[in-house]
Amino acid sequence: MCNLPGCKNKTAFKRREHLKRHQNTKHGLGPEMTCDFCVKKFNRRDNWRQHLRLHTEPNRRMARTNFHIGAVLRYNEEKEKIKPRRQPLKGNS
Secondary structure: OOOOOOOOOOOOOOOHHHHHHHHHHHOOOOOOEEOOOOOOEEOOHHHHHHHHHHOOOOOOOOOOOOOOHHHHHHHHHHHHHOOOOOOOOOOOO
């Protein structure tokens, strides 16, 4: 449960990382990322990466983000930092 003053979320979190994510995003305790190619700000790294990817796609229809070649390089660097997802165990069902 989040014990920070003024928090209206009184439900229990099953995992510690869920509480940490809640506190970082809802209470501003985490780092803030700013897009290097526009003025948008993000409080979660996954949302920032998803936005960064939009700057890597040239000639998008109805695009509200502009293409930047530097974004392609930065996005590729960020992709390498992402941990691969664990494959589910087979035969345990």
